[in-house]
Structures are given as structure tokens and as C-alpha cells.
Amino acid sequence: MEILEKNDINLRLIVRDADVPLMNALRRLALAEVPCMAIEEVVMIENSSVLQDEIIAHRLGLIPLRTDIDTYNPPEACECQSEFGCPKCRVTLTLDAEAKDGTRTVYSGEIVSENPEVLPVSDKVPIIKLAKNQKLKLEAYARLGRGKVHAKWQPVSQCTYKYYPKITTPSELCEDCSKCADICPKKVLSAKDGKIDVRDLLGCTMCMDCVEACPKGKASPLKIEWEKNQFIINVESTGALPPERVLKEATKLLGKQLNEFEEQIKAEQQQ
Known part of the structure; x- marks a missing residue:
């Protein structure tokens, strides 16, 4: 591998000695299987705005959250096995906003988390506009999830690859x-x-x-061709996870799935 570009949200690599099935598997795993945090449930305590509770909850769910996947368990793997969750699989966030002097916009930076490591990626995501004397107070619960269930749990905004070009002039x-x-x-x-x-x-x-x-x-x-078994992969994170962590987790998941598939084949052969 050779790093072409790397920053907080974007990673661009040259991958050699690979093939299309491998690259596509990594792409699909990054999109659908690598877990990240997102708000799943919202309890409205007070909402005197013009927007319905469901619309606000939907907006909150789509706000990318910084994720600590080493600390929290996926809900299905947590020992609590509770639909309400526990501190090992759930993060509680609160929002208490009021327009006292006039119309104002409520932003994601006003969300308070019980874990300072799990907060909105950006403080400037608009949630709602409140008119004078309107108030919004709520409690939200974030959990780990996967993009195959809902797009809000996708840790990447894009994950693409292409052949390494070869041009003959x-x-x-x-x-x-x-x-x-x-x-x-x-x-x-x-x-x-x-x-x-x-x-x-x-x-x-x-x-x-x-x-x-x-x-x-x-x-x-003039000939436009591509190098065999050589690709350029681009991983653009939502900010929930560093892009290199997304790729690393996708690689781990691929290895785990291949091992499980191998065990299934061995079990079938022994029957």
C-alpha cells in the first residue's frame, strides 16, 4: 500500500497485488458492516416548536457522532440484552434550548453528552429554528449500529475504488x-x-x-488502459471514525467472515 492523501476525514491509497472481489468486499464492509454511533431513540420532554417530534428525532439521528467502538458493545452483543440498553451499550445525550429574546437556530453544538468522547462531529449542524418563547427539551440515546440497517450508521460518506490508470501517449x-x-x-x-x-x-x-x-x-x-491488480481506493469518513480505522475494521471483519465461512465448509465436509 502507498498513501496518496490522508487527513482527518479522507484517506486515499494505492493498493497493489489485489483483485476486484477483495476491493469490492472492503468497500461493502466499510459501508454496511463497520459500526458507528447514532441516535436511535429520542424522548421528548417539551417541544413547543412548529415541528413534530418525529421530524426532530429524524434530524437528530442523522447527525454524525464521534464513535468510541472500543468502549461500547453492539446492542445484540451486550450482556444486558435489554431494549433500553445499559452504560456499556448506550450513550445518553440531552438538549435543552429556548428562544427567550427572539427567533434563533438550535445547533448540534448544544447537545450535551454523558461521555465527552461521543459528541456530534460538527457543532454547526442546524437542528431546528425556534421562535420567541418556544422551547425544545429532550433526551436522546445513541447506540452502535451498522449501515446495512440504516444509513445513519454508515461511518463513511463514500468508499470507492478504481483501477490504477495506465496511459500510453x-x-x-x-x-x-x-x-x-x-x-x-x-x-x-x-x-x-x-x-x-x-x-x-x-x-x-x-x-x-x-x-x-x-x-x-x-x-x-493514444492508449488508455489500467494496471492489473492495482487500485486506488478512497475512503471519506463522516467523522464518526478516522478513515484509517474504518479500513482497518473492514479488514478485520473480512478476515472474521472468511474464517467463519471456512469453518462452515469444514463442518459440511465432516457430515
Whole structure:
């Protein structure tokens, strides 16, 4: 692996000696199986706003929460086995907002958590607008969940991969023609003095527009291909988990599922 880009929410890697089934499995696991925290239940104590309780609860559920997956258990794996949860599988959050002097907007930064490690990723997510003398008071419960159950439990906003591009440019000069470079939406190619050069290889999406724009048609010396068993994967986190942790957890889950599948095969063979 080679890291191309890394920050708090985005991770871009070159993965070598892999194949499509492996890359797609990691992508699907990151989207659907890696757990993160989200608000599941809301108890409305007072709501004098114009919005119904259900709409506010839905908005709260979609606010990404920083997740501590090492401390909390998934509800189905917690020893309490209670629909109400316990401190080992549930985080309690509260919100008490009031518009005293005039209309104001209530933001996610006003949510108070019993665990300072589990809070909204951003303080600036608008929840509701309150008119003068309106009040919103509630208690919410967040639990670990998976994206296959609801999108609010997806730790990533996107997880994609593509082949590593391979571009062969003409060895001879292309006189008075720069159509392939001009049509490229990503400006991957550059034309200068009749010569076509690759300016940004990793930006190529292999759309083939440049090849189709060549006046030589199928005889075009410009070739857009991809490296076999080499990919670029991009993981963009919602902020619930660091992107490298998402990829690590997806890898662990894949290993666990493969081991379970192997055990099932062995059990079938022994029967």
C-alpha cells in the first residue's frame, strides 16, 4: 500500500497485488458492516416548536457522532440484552434550548453528552429554528449500529475504488491537434509543440473521451488502459471514525467472515 492523501476525514491509497472481489468486499464492509454511533431513540420532554417530534428525532439521528467502538458493545452483543440498553451499550445525550429574546437556530453544538468522547462531529449542524418563547427539551440515546440497517450508521460518506490508470501517449508528434488534451474533463493530458504528455495520471477516470476525440479513430496511438491488480481506493469518513480505522475494521471483519465461512465448509465436509 502507498498513501496518496490522508487527513482527518479522507484517506486515499494505492493498493497493489489485489483483485476486484477483495476491493469490492472492503468497500461493502466499510459501508454496511463497520459500526458507528447514532441516535436511535429520542424522548421528548417539551417541544413547543412548529415541528413534530418525529421530524426532530429524524434530524437528530442523522447527525454524525464521534464513535468510541472500543468502549461500547453492539446492542445484540451486550450482556444486558435489554431494549433500553445499559452504560456499556448506550450513550445518553440531552438538549435543552429556548428562544427567550427572539427567533434563533438550535445547533448540534448544544447537545450535551454523558461521555465527552461521543459528541456530534460538527457543532454547526442546524437542528431546528425556534421562535420567541418556544422551547425544545429532550433526551436522546445513541447506540452502535451498522449501515446495512440504516444509513445513519454508515461511518463513511463514500468508499470507492478504481483501477490504477495506465496511459500510453503517441511517440510521434501530433501536428496541429490537441483535441485529446482539450476534451479531458480532468485535464490529465497536456499538449505542447505537438507532443502529448501525461500531467496528472491519478486523475484519469478512464472515460475514454480523449481516445474517441482523436481524429485517427481506432488507429489512435493514444492508449488508455489500467494496471492489473492495482487500485486506488478512497475512503471519506463522516467523522464518526478516522478513515484509517474504518479500513482497518473492514479488514478485520473480512478476515472474521472468511474464517467463519471456512469453518462452515469444514463442518459440511465432516457430515
